[in-house]
Amino acid sequence: MHARPNAVLPESADWWRDAVFYQIYVRSFADGNGDGVGDLAGIRSRLPYLADLGVDALWMTPFYPSPMADHGYDVADPRDVEPVFGDLDEFDALLADAHGLGLRVTIDLVPNHSSHDHEWFRAALAAAPGSPERARYLFRAGRGPDGSEPPNNWPSVFGGPAWTRVPDGQWYLHIFAPEQPDLNFADPEVVADLEKTMRFWLDRGVDGFRIDVAHGMAKPDGLPDMVPMEDTGLLDDHGPGDLRFDQDGVHVVHRRIRAVLDQYPGTMAVGEVWVSDDDRLAQYLREDELQLAFNFKLLTADWTADALRQAVSHSLATVAGTPAPACWVLSNHDRPRHVTRYGGGELGLRRARAAALLQLALPGAAYLYNGDELGMPDVDLPDEALQDPMWERSGHAERGRDACRIPLPWSGTEPAYGFSSRPDTWLPMPEGWGGLTAEAQAADPSSIQSLYRSALALRRSSAAFGGEELEWLPAPEGCLAFRRPSGLVCLVNLSGTAVPLPEGRVLLASSAVGGGTLPDDTAVWLQA
Missing domain, CATH: 2.60.40.1180 (Golgi alpha-mannosidase II)
Known part of the structure; x- marks a missing residue:
């Protein structure tokens, strides 16, 4: 058992069962050094705001060294900090400040793939076919007389084939962008390295992890062709014919993850598991696997009483036979914001206010996405501002996820609204957001931010929520x-x-x- 450096927090081994987590999309939350990109110093400066809002814990998206082909989900070194965001000292200071304010901190773990800039992948490219260096990834010979066809018919989530050929003729698998080669979890070294990464951050005092693509990792023997399907550019469950995800072997990996967490009392993991079958999803929540799994039924439900009721019932049925509580999500960095999904404008905002009370009244854990509490909408960006790899990979057919990743407006009446000291931010902020800022809403008792603050205070203090x-x-x-x-x-x-x-x-x-x-x-x- 490990003593963990967060003695300021109340001891509660299962604090996460009814916690409200706040997802921080690091690039878009707050910019501390004036370069137009959110960073750790910016987050640290806004921690009092989050404590005052009334959330229990943070989930921070990846801040690790990365060439940013997929905005940090292509990790070149999972045990360090990307200089754009700060350094390890800044992370340690942020963690200490958060714990001092009673906020727990969870961070993203990205096990399914690495960056093509990871030292392992560079070594694999330099090594010969069949080498131990290549065994950490999924290199295969091509099909056809000259090996010029991909090894199977799997599509990439971001469009195009899930295979890229290297100069010596072999191909490597990447379920996402070519800059994100999939790791081979049948290789013991890959599993051991994931455990090493977990311990690195747990020893620093983090309270847990959100596991990216937690239904990935395992691949079927022989990598056979799958039922041909058009990829939607989303992680949605495409059903049992989709061999890229939800293979039974993934549960071996989750048991290894849980075994590490169990050595650090009071820590947890939540999985991003896009599996629509309730029984399949429940398997990730067995007592020796994940503590929580996002159930995206509420996020994908239409704004009708039947659809919402069905989403709630399905989510509760999923966890009914498991040790886990339900885990509710309305928006995240991969999906259109719910203000926009529910109709946009005043109508969307009115519905988003109602949805907030629905989400926070439900039993279990809840995840808010930064800006939910401000009623942020999606933003129509000009083509030249788009940065999501989906935009280029789809031949400009899919606009990608940038619309829901606009930086947060904090104060003032002009871009960058206190997010940064410079007006031109990594994604442009629109005019006319003065009334949307955290500062303006804090002064307005009828604002959605005030509604969230009241709801979170009641949820924490009222016995009615038991x-x-x-x-x-x-x-x-x-x-x-x-x-x-x-x-x-x-x-x-x-x-x-x-x-x-x-x-x-x-x-x-x-x-x-x-x-x-x-x-x-x-x-x-x-x-x-």
Whole structure:
């Protein structure tokens, strides 16, 4: 067992079961050195804001050395800090400050692939076919008489084939960009290196990991062809014919990950598992595997009572036979923001306010994406500003994920709104966001930020939120209502018209309630 350097935090081995995590997309949260790119110093300067907001923990996207072909998810060295973002001393200071404010810190682990700039991959290219250096990756001979065809028909998530040929004629597998060669988890050295990376950060005091592509890692023997499918540029589960993901061998890797975590009491891992089958997803949550897995049902649900109720029911059914609680997500750095998904403008914002109360009323853990609390929308960027590899790889057919990665507006009335000391940021910020800034919203008791602050304070302090069960209640047509065991009732009205407000003391509502009715696109918390 390891003593961990975060004695300032209250000891609770399973703090994550009902924690609210705040996802920080490092490039877009706050810029501390004025180069237009978010960094560790910027995050550190804004930690008091996060503590005041009322979240329990942070998840930081990758800040490791990287050529940035996929904005840090192509890791050249998983045990250091990319100079654009700072250095290890800055990370240690951020961690100490966060713990001092009662915030736990989790970081991204990217096991499925490395950067093509990783020393291992450079060594593999320099070595011969069949060498131990190549065995750490998935190098194969091509098909066809001269080996000029890829070894199988797998597509890359980012478009095009999942194979790139090297000068000596072999091909290497990359489920993502060519700059992200997949690692071979059948090689003991690869597994040992992942464990070494985990210990490096756990010994520094991190509280856990978010595991990128946690349904990847394992590949079927012989890498056979799969059912041909158009790739959507997304990690969605494409079903049992998709041999790139959710192979049974992945669970061996997760048991190794869990064995390391168990040596550091109070640490955890959440998996990015895009698997739509509830039973398959539940397998990742066995008692010797992940503590949490994102359930993306809520994120992908339409704004209708039936779709949302189904998403909640499926998510709870997934964890019912496991030791894990549910884990709720409305937005992240890979998906359109929910303000935009729900219709954009005033309508999208009104629905996003209601969705916030729905998400935070549900039993289990919740993940907020930076800017959710500001009601940030997606931003239509000009073609020349786009940076996501999907844009180029798809031949400009897919615009990629940049629209949901715009830097956060903190203060002021002009770009960069306090995000940076320079107006031209890594992705451009639009005009007209003065009212959206954290500073403007903090002064407005009716803002979505104020709603989040009130909701998080209630969730933390009210006894009504106890228990991990949920009971559906009768509700008017087009509405959904449930009760938590300790008395919280949540009613969401998506019916298109006002409905009667049930009996009970109103704790919080997403828009004004009066005259005994709940308006359309509004959620309310009641003490039964």
